[in-house]
Amino acid sequence: MGTADFGASCLEALAGAREHQLVGVVTQPDRPAGRRQALTPPPIKTLALKHGLSVFQPERIRRPEAVEQLRTLAPELIVVVAYGQILPKDVLSLPRLGCVNVHASLLPRWRGASPIQAALLAGDEFTGVTTMLIDEGLDSGPMLLRERVEIDPDDNAASLHDKLAAVGSPLLMKTLAGLADGTLQPTPQPSEGVVCAPKIKKEDGLVDWTQPAPQIRNRLRAFTPWPGLFTFLPMEAGPRVLKIGSAAVEMKTTMQGAAAGTVTAADKNGIVIATGEGVLVVRELQIEGSRRMSAEEFLRGHRLAVGVKLSRGA
Numbered sequence: 001m002g003t004a005d006f007g008a009s010c011l012e013a014l015a016g017a018r019e020h021q022l023v024g025v026v027t028q029p030d031r032p033a034g035r036r037q038a039l040t041p042p043p044i045k046t047l048a049l050k051h052g053l054s055v056f057q058p059e060r061i062r063r064p065e066a067v068e069q070l071r072t073l074a075p076e077l078i079v080v081v082a083y084g085q086i087l088p089k090d091v092l093s094l095p096r097l098g099c100v101n102v103h104a105s106l107l108p109r110w111r112g113a114s115p116i117q118a119a120l121l122a123g124d125e126f127t128g129v130t131t132m133l134i135d136e137g138l139d140s141g142p143m144l145l146r147e148r149v150e151i152d153p154d155d156n157a158a159s160l161h162d163k164l165a166a167v168g169s170p171l172l173m174k175t176l177a178g179l180a181d182g183t184l185q186p187t188p189q190p191s192e193g194v195v196c197a198p199k200i201k202k203e204d205g206l207v208d209w210t211q212p213a214p215q216i217r218n219r220l221r222a223f224t225p226w227p228g229l230f231t232f233l234p235m236e237a238g239p240r241v242l243k244i245g246s247a248a249v250e251m252k253t254t255m256q257g258a259a260a261g262t263v264t265a266a267d268k269n270g271i272v273i274a275t276g277e278g279v280l281v282v283r284e285l286q287i288e289g290s291r292r293m294s295a296e297e298f299l300r301g302h303r304l305a306v307g308v309k310l311s312r313g314a
Helices: 005-015 043-050 064-073 115-121 157-181 213-222 295-301
Strands: 031-033 038-040 078-080 099-103 109-112 126-133 143-150 195-197 229-233 240-250 263-267 270-274 279-287
Touching: 005 043, 005 157, 099 157, 109 115, 115 126, 115 157, 115 195, 115 213, 126 157, 143 157, 213 229, 213 240, 213 279, 240 270, 263 295, 270 295, 279 295
Parallel strands: 078 099, 109 195
Antiparallel strands: 031 038, 099 126, 126 143, 229 240, 240 279, 263 270, 270 279
């Protein structure tokens, strides 16, 4: 059971394993996507069909007809990776060996919908992948295996996602082997260190310039590629969305009297913006209706004078 790209490597590993028989793949329904809102299948469906697997796409997994459909498959074990719906008790009790989840954090830290982004937002130096047996709580089931992954200073949500996905598939296969031969026993999660990672919303990408520069850059890392980190550039026709592509932090004293969000320098080396503490040096950016470009390219076509204050909207 899975929907997002994070589960692709796990599905590939399962599909290629002779010791396991895949009786079906459960994923979310096709959804409108892109500017034209064309009906688009989830990545896991596309991959499953490539391998000739049966695909089931219930709107709600807790509905009786969806549970009955799963029951007819008679699975001995259900693997869940970034599925996007909470499994009801009726589903959890179906497989003899239980439901195994591959979660992108070192539980109990960062339970919930966005563990990758949460680790970056917090400035964590490492995270990891945990396999666990699913219970009726939110990522609270007993742990099976864990593997630590270092977070590089330049990692963003996309690069960290790929690192964790690469760790997830071999960890899953090791977990399944241990469950099959009885050598792997679940361990209850400790009650201390529980932190939840709420679902990311588009508006979370709006910059609050009163925050310290390191915190703003962590938001840039966490929200790349989605929803991105953005602010508003005042213009005669009205504010326009300005998306920050890459940036560095300098903890030097800002221009005397410069309010948070004020441009204090703008040249080929970057656009320097005052924050609550230190400055953010923007190297790449994108104004709505245009492509992403370097600060030097941007300044050739857009006037951005020292003293301009970026805002949080109209």
